[in-house]
Amino acid sequence: MNGEDSFINNIWPIGGGKGGSGKTFLTGSLGLLLARQGLRTLLIDADLGAANLHTVIGVAHPGRSLSDFVNKKVESLEDAVTKTPVPNLYFISGAGDNLDVANLVHTQKMRLLRAISKLPYEHILLDLGAGTSFNTIDFFLISNTGIFITTPEPTSIENVYRLIRSVYLRKIRQVLREEAFRELLQAAVMRSDGSPAKNPEDLLRILKECDPVQGGLLEESLRAFRFKLVLNQLRKQDNHQIGPLICRICEKHLGLRVHFLGNILHDDRVHDAVCRKVGFLEKYPYTQTATDLREFCNRFLTDREEPPAGFHLDKTGTATFMNANS
Amino acid sequence: MKSFEEQNYYEMLDLPTSASPFDIRHAYKTALQIYGDDSIVSYSFFSGDERTGVLANLERAFLTLINDQSRMEYDRSLITAGLMQENEQYRSAPKKPIPLFDLEETGNVTRMVFPHTEKALFPPVELPVVREIMSKDSLTGQDLRRIRIELGITLEQIIEIIKVRRGLLTAIEEDRCEELPSMLHLKSFLRAYAECLRLDPDEVAARYLKQASGKSQKAEES
Numbered sequence: 001m002n003g004e005d006s007f008i009n010n011i012w013p014i015g016g017g018k019g020g021s022g023k024t025f026l027t028g029s030l031g032l033l034l035a036r037q038g039l040r041t042l043l044i045d046a047d048l049g050a051a052n053l054h055t056v057i058g059v060a061h062p063g064r065s066l067s068d069f070v071n072k073k074v075e076s077l078e079d080a081v082t083k084t085p086v087p088n089l090y091f092i093s094g095a096g097d098n099l100d101v102a103n104l105v106h107t108q109k110m111r112l113l114r115a116i117s118k119l120p121y122e123h124i125l126l127d128l129g130a131g132t133s134f135n136t137i138d139f140f141l142i143s144n145t146g147i148f149i150t151t152p153e154p155t156s157i158e159n160v161y162r163l164i165r166s167v168y169l170r171k172i173r174q175v176l177r178e179e180a181f182r183e184l185l186q187a188a189v190m191r192s193d194g195s196p197a198k199n200p201e202d203l204l205r206i207l208k209e210c211d212p213v214q215g216g217l218l219e220e221s222l223r224a225f226r227f228k229l230v231l232n233q234l235r236k237q238d239n240h241q242i243g244p245l246i247c248r249i250c251e252k253h254l255g256l257r258v259h260f261l262g263n264i265l266h267d268d269r270v271h272d273a274v275c276r277k278v279g280f281l282e283k284y285p286y287t288q289t290a291t292d293l294r295e296f297c298n299r300f301l302t303d304r305e306e307p308p309a310g311f312h313l314d315k316t317g318t319a320t321f322m323n324a325n326s
Numbered sequence: 327m328k329s330f331e332e333q334n335y336y337e338m339l340d341l342p343t344s345a346s347p348f349d350i351r352h353a354y355k356t357a358l359q360i361y362g363d364d365s366i367v368s369y370s371f372f373s374g375d376e377r378t379g380v381l382a383n384l385e386r387a388f389l390t391l392i393n394d395q396s397r398m399e400y401d402r403s404l405i406t407a408g409l410m411q412e413n414e415q416y417r418s419a420p421k422k423p424i425p426l427f428d429l430e431e432t433g434n435v436t437r438m439v440f441p442h443t444e445k446a447l448f449p450p451v452e453l454p455v456v457r458e459i460m461s462k463d464s465l466t467g468q469d470l471r472r473i474r475i476e477l478g479i480t481l482e483q484i485i486e487i488i489k490v491r492r493g494l495l496t497a498i499e500e501d502r503c504e505e506l507p508s509m510l511h512l513k514s515f516l517r518a519y520a521e522c523l524r525l526d527p528d529e530v531a532a533r534y535l536k537q538a539s540g541k542s543q544k545a546e547e548s
Contacts, residue, residue: 157366157369158369158370201329242367252340
């Protein structure tokens, strides 16, 4: 992936670390809402080896799939696109693959990422798998944006931090040359009396001390990320401020801009809709969860401008942004 | 990006340097929500030692800033280090009662405006009709109405400005003495009415009242 490709920002990787946090459901719902607004939207099931996005959006047996492209059965990635019942919504399945597609070789992956970044759609949503394998993280680095999903449970939050730090570390690795990165790791081991550096932010700090120019460049490329966060499956009794506070901790301690896009209320009817293989938004359009999803979509569309530097909770407890240039 | 330990106390608590003690308390409470031992927000984000360190820093920041004396000293050290401007300091202003009728703040006070018509651009006395009426000794309601219509001012415009109910104004214009209010009120209404027509208020009031009192005396005699 060269520098030019990474600036395309209509590609939205959606990941969350933990399984079952609602990545696939949210990808499907967001895609549907975007398509309804007349935006040409493509969903890609990049959960290689455990694909199931097709079930959520009601395409039971997608003809072509991502593995056809990986295995060069189809000439271009465009040929693997399936139409969905919804106008303007297109889909590349990850299903129906041979079982070894989960283990993409580096060259295959690079070819796939390049092909994705050239697809002519207004929004491309990538439904990523759980975990922090290189496959998942490299999809994240395809664009400077991305949506993290978490639920208000320690397990899920732990995994999302893990994912964010993995993306962070992978970015450092991508920017530095391989031997420079190894030197940096060694320097980190030396500093901390033999134990390897645990956090990527510590690595960055050490790099800045050793090589201020390189460190500054790296910091800037990390600041260029415009991540978003969604808090899914929020119960009524949960603290509604968790999302904004997670964004604040990332900003303050990792120097990453993460913008909060909203809470989505937990609803048992989501389970019901998935079981019946019908769209939740079509079957239950007047529930709070459906309203939350629509609001999330609107905020996603309007929130394209640069988020301000500081994050601030005002006295009423509502999260607002303020310009703190410190 | 500065690491947490390098930040000053205001930055640690995400506060502007002019924050009030109320803001400081609030910010510390929010910070504990994030960094507290059982906080879900920072779960797994820090190791045990890191968290203890962060909490100790926050506590030190809070205790320094919440005390006036220590805060002043800390501010002074920031100012000498060039990290803060003198005018960004917090100044406690004694609380004052909120004024009940704060006209400047509410801002929607309508001032008396003369209804702009083309004819009203010059003094109305120069119009022949007006001059003729004003040269008479007494002034009836009919005369006032004629002037008003000559100037192209509607009754509604006058009602809008002087805030008097319609019945009263028509009573004045139609000389219905029995419906007129007390002398004091009538006089002030007439003055306001005259001002709307850009006539001399004292003169109009005096002449009208003279005419009206003469009429009511006659009515009583008969």
